[in-house]
Amino acid sequence: MAEQMIELNVTGMHCNNCALSIHKLLEKKGFQNIFVDFASEEVKFSTTDDSVLPEVIKNIEGLGFKVVDDLNLNNEHFYEKVENKFLFSLFFTIPLLLHMVLPWHFFHNPIVQLILCLPVFILGCMHFGKSAYNSIKGGVPNMDVLIFVGSSSAFIYSLIGTIQNLGPDYLFYETCATIITLVLLGNAFEKRSVSQTTSAVKDLVKIQQVTANRILNGETEIISARDVRPGDILQVNQGDKVPVDGDVLSGDAAIDESMLTGESIPVEKTKYSTVIGGTIVQHGNIRMIATKVGSNTVLSQIIELMKKAQSAKPPVQKLGDKVAAIFVPVVIGVALLTFGLSYWLFDVSFQKALMHAIAVLVISCPCAMGLATPTAVMVGLGRAAKNGILIKGGDTIEAIANTKYVVFDKTGTLTTGKFRIQEIKTEIDDIEKIRGLIFSIEERSNHPIAQSLVRELKSLPLKKVILKSVTEQKGLGMRAEDIEGNNYFLGSGLKSNKADNGADFNLFLYQNQQLLAQISIEDEIKPDAKELITQLKKMNIIPVLLSGDRKSKCIQVADAIGITEIHAEKLPEQKLSIIDLYKQKGKTVMIGDGINDAPALTQADVGVSMNDASQVAIQSARVILLNTDLHSVVKFLQISKHTLITIKQNLFWAFAYNIVAIPMAAIGLLNPMLGAFAMAFSDVVVIGNSLRLKGKKLR
Incomplete structure (x- = not known):
């Protein structure tokens, strides 16, 4: 039988020793992955047999605590409130x-x-x-x-x-x-x-508790956001909270996403834009289709994190x-x-x-000792979340202390990830076919380079190609096959003698191992990158650039922002060994955003990922920066340091x-x-x- 996680809401715990007594009870019963937190009134453990649950609840209540279905609906009786007991x-x-x-x-x-004295003593006994x-x-x-x-x-x-x-x-x-x-x-x-x-988690949970205007057969009905299903059509008006994640079908709106990113300027949303549950429509109105509901929404995942x-x-x-x-x-x-x-x-x-x-x-x-760490961690995590920084573990805060190296990926991290094609040098005369091949291959990738190329090529004349399969190779590029059986490779990882290996060209397109085109692209450095590197140096942290991109491009970026340690043209497995070398010399933080960064993010003492990163990178990292502003990196280091001091x-x-x-x-x-x-x-x-x-x- 598959192992499953049991979650219980337990009231009546008021110190660390209360939590320890429940922990010890569950340990004696042989459960795994036990977590008991008196502050959030949560008890979790994993078991392969959920039929033991009624007995476990009985045992926990036998210790003097109370198991409830929903903490929000659990209203204490007048005589149960500790404030009233004190006044009595x-x-x-x-x-x-x-x-x-x-x-x-x-x-x-x-x-x-x-x-x-007797009434007070009896109350004390109870x-x-x-x-x-x-x-x-x-x-x-x-x-x-x-x-x-x-x-x-x-x-x-x-x-x-x-x-x-x-x-x-x-x-x-x-x-x-x-x-x-x-x-x-x-x-x-x-x-x-x-x-x-x-309060940080409670505030986020409150954001979820909204109503939604569902459009059904031309009629509008008001339902709870919890009852929205994928595919439902919803109307969201000015002043409303977006109930769930989805895509805009019609309308225009300026949406305040500060609860997610910390960015106070509203974001303009039009047809096909993605909207996130919990954000607020400041101006305009939209009709949207629900895509992610319940525990799949971004907000639910943040709460779980x-x-x-x-x-x-x-x-x-x-x-x-x-x-x-x-x-x-x-x-x-x-x-x-x-x-x-x-x-x-x-x-x-x-x-x-x-x-x-x-x-x-x-x-x-001993209460003060038990409260010392969880209260500081909760306030620290709450402050980080309000600044658009999601930290996946209280232990991450201690892992970040005394950081010696911060290792940066280049593309999409220090640079905007918005690329422009400088030049396409073709080996055949049909430029529209070349553009069509590049577009058809790259639209299947979520890498920043690929997305930028697709955005730019969309507005140019091109001949789209029907592809049978497309696969992404970490750190190399994209492989594809069309319906006629031709094999393609587009990336920086393979170069033939025919390719111009100078600094001008970074991407190469091959058909059946024959070079079709060389593409020169340029990337823009983020405006706050230089200031971030200066601040890190003031904090006695050594910045390092670790990228799969060409050496000339890496040197160009590093020189512009003040990084002296550079590792260029590295594949994912090479990135791993470089992170290992730095870890031996001191605490190492890795900041990246692509699939090729995922192993290095996992390997570092702390992996930090950008919100617009690939899902793999987000899952591999221990910290997610919801705001792509690089100042979040310094803010994260400062919050971690001050939480540990506290x-x-x-x-x-x-x-x-x-x-x-x-x-x-x-x-x-x-x-x-x-x-x-x-x-x-x-x-x-x-x-x-x-x-x-x-x-x-x-x-």
């Missing part, structure tokens, strides 16, 4: 705290304090106790174990003091209530902040995950040791020793906080209430630092 607790906690500063004897009564029990059952004790043990210790100790009437020294009801209230406040902050870090990118953990995160997994048992051990040493060795009173131990439990926070800052603060806070709590410098506040604050600091990346000035 606060209502009872404020009077408990007031008795410490106000001389109202009524609040000093142990029974009154018990009555005020919220933290249930999660703590389920996490221990799952084999990965989470943060809630520490909160539950700490608050319960304070409550039980106070309850014994109340029953035995031992006096005010034995009453710590306000400690129990304040711990629960402050941690709920931290959870509320965390929930709001995490939802902001995942973003989700996959968030799931790929950078190596730096694995350290945080390992620490978080063993953290809770270690902290419980430290708390017990603190109590033992304080009470028996340093002769501290039982109450103080207990408060020290509770403070250790409450102040320890991750390291987050991990530093998370570790430093615990290294300083736990010993301070153990020696009695922090009481449990202050500890609960500091713990909530540590999460907010880490998430706040990640969110800073949204608007941070990149240098």
Whole structure:
């Protein structure tokens, strides 16, 4: 039976340890390719037997989480919202705290304090106790174990003091209530902040949720974009969002494609133009035919790429995950040791020793470690996506750090890919036949040279040739056969002695191995190429030109923009070995756009592809630049660098906080209430630092 990917939406996860407990459960059951993300509330795994799904859902819900069909339709009940739980607790906690500063004897009564604390404690048991029990059952004790043990210790100790009437020294009801209230406040902050870090994907999903005007038998009906099928005729008016990908049948419109490319200038669309779902019609109106719908649209693929990118953990995160997994048992051990040493060795009173131990439990926070990396990665990926840069993996961000070489393909990357024919030198008198052969062969290719030649030849007199088959050879050219059995080759890869091998001619057309024509073409350098190379050099990155084109053409482009390292006339397999050589000397990024670049894009530490590249190149690359503006390359390097800096800052603060806070709590410098506040604050600091990346000035 074929392996298939199962995707579940799971609510109730609020830290990395929650995700780890589900991960461990699925691992024990022997599933593969497991991905659990608490921030996006997604669980994925692959299996060959989907009949086990009901049992898996039952087991996940047995851990205290909830599996839902659609996160957008999952409305939490009033009493389930963490914000409402916090407000409920606060209502009872404020009077408990007031008795410490106000001389109202009524609040000093142990029974009154018990009555005020009890609702908060019960809520804490339901919220933290249930999660703590389920996490221990799952084999990965989470943060809630520490909160539950700490608050319960304070409550039980106070309850014994109340029953035995031992006096005010034995009453710590306000400690129990304040711990629960402050941690709920931290959870509320965390929930709001995490939802902001995942906003990039949520924004894209919202773009998909539109209606479409379908034309059926001359009548217009309004349907959801989800119900559009390939071949449907749709009317899109000014101000509407294009519902799905398709081709324009009639009409003219200026369409804002900034959500896809980051380019703010609207693009003019006329008959036969391609339009993309989610883009907005600013002026005019069009009638279109749907070509790609559902998960096949460009927008759906972008959303899927973003989700996959968030799931790929950078190596730096694995350290945080390992620490978080063993953290809770270690902290419980430290708390017990603190109590033992304080009470028996340093002769501290039982109450103080207990408060020290509770403070250790409450102040320890593996949540900050678990949040450190995913929040920064999500904000970084979101910022990149808004700049028209799609990054296929969170681990790509770390792979790009300390880049030493950026290797460029020439055609379509550093140059516009729009070619002009300078000259056609023919061996026969029939120029229209030669043009017709070139046109018929090249219209079957999506290489930038081929597309430019087809565009130019379309307007000239030519005799089209009916071809039986056309195949593309990576790095060489095109082979074709006509209905009469003649074989043709058009490309730069084969040259006979009859060919003029000077710098003037780059393409050669053969019929049955006899030279028919030599074609001289010129390509225009992108206006921002020189500035890009200058910026890379300022960043101490060495630019390299690696092309299958002729040496003279490569030198001409390299000299114009300032590249000194040139490798010309290279076939795909030769490009691979050159990338390997650079990888041995330092981190190497390859930027290309053609089929012949695909192996090199895969081989490089990070492959970057242009949006107008071949589908093979896009699939081979780990980064796709939706905007053909070369400034995107620098923007991508800057976003990656600053995301990694943010991750390291987050991990530093998370570790430093615990290294300083736990010993301070153990020696009695922090009481449990202050500890609960500091713990909530540590999460907010880490998430706040990640969110800073949204608007941070990149240098």
